[in-house]
Amino acid sequence: MTRLTGLRRPDAGITLISRWGTGTPERTRAAADALLEQWSAADAPAILLATHVFTDVDGSGLLIHGQWTSAEEHQAFVRDGRAARVGRIDARVPGIERSGLSRTHPYRGVVLDADGEAGVFAVACHETDGAPGGARAWADARVDALRDGAPTGLLAAHLHLDADDRRVVEISEWADGAEGETPARLAGLPLTRYRFYGSADR
Structure with missing residues (x-):
């Protein structure tokens, strides 16, 4: 059983919530798989403590709930390493629509x-x-x-x-x-x- 309280990391300094539009159930599953592979890879940034992926009930997109050590360390990752990692996801699922990020x-x-x-x-x-x-x-x-x-x-x-x-x-x-x-x-x-x-x- 998955409950949100069980997904929380008490050592997280910031929780990032974002939505990706993918269009179809097949593309949504492919994007979710690609994202989880990138964030669980051996070279994934240690400052990312956990990523939880949710898919729309209609299959049109997904929600990403990421817990990071701090806002400052996440910003450093965005400058230095995010583009290459996200690029590998986009190579597998082109045309993902990203509607912004909530830093919470x-x-x-x-x-x-x-x-x-x-x-x-x-x-x-x-x-x-x-x-x-x-x-x-x-x-x-x-x-x-x-x-x-x-x-x-x-x-x-x-x-x-x-x-x-x-x-x-x-x-x-x-x-x-x-x-x-x-x-x-x-x-x-x-x-x-x-x-x-x-x-x-x-």
Whole structure:
């Protein structure tokens, strides 16, 4: 059973969350396999502690949840080694659409069922107005609301804040068959639903 709490690395200084658009289930699986091979290779950077890959339920793309030692060391890797490694992935799956990167750290969460099996992971983002403390206040209110009345099938929700304290990224875990409720229940936020695919850990 895969749960997000079991994927966390307490030694991670930053969590990077990104989405790749691939278009078809076949390309999505190929991209996921290529990415996991690169990050689990013997020459993979030691500053990458773990990478977890989730695929869209419709097969159109994937989500990457990467845990790194620090933001500074990741930036150094981007300058010195990322292009070659990503190039090897693109050689196998050309035309991947990368829609940006969220630099985050876990902030708060609520676990409603610690034993249930997560069949679907839903990801939603809330953009604040940038006021000091605005993202934290929204996340706090979100956790309180879920504790007061969570929808059926919701196992847990994990809220990350981005480095600028402007965005909240919510990753929620749902029991199989309950994912149909998520669009109406996740505070009206646009979201994408994923299934866990695989991990590369150190």
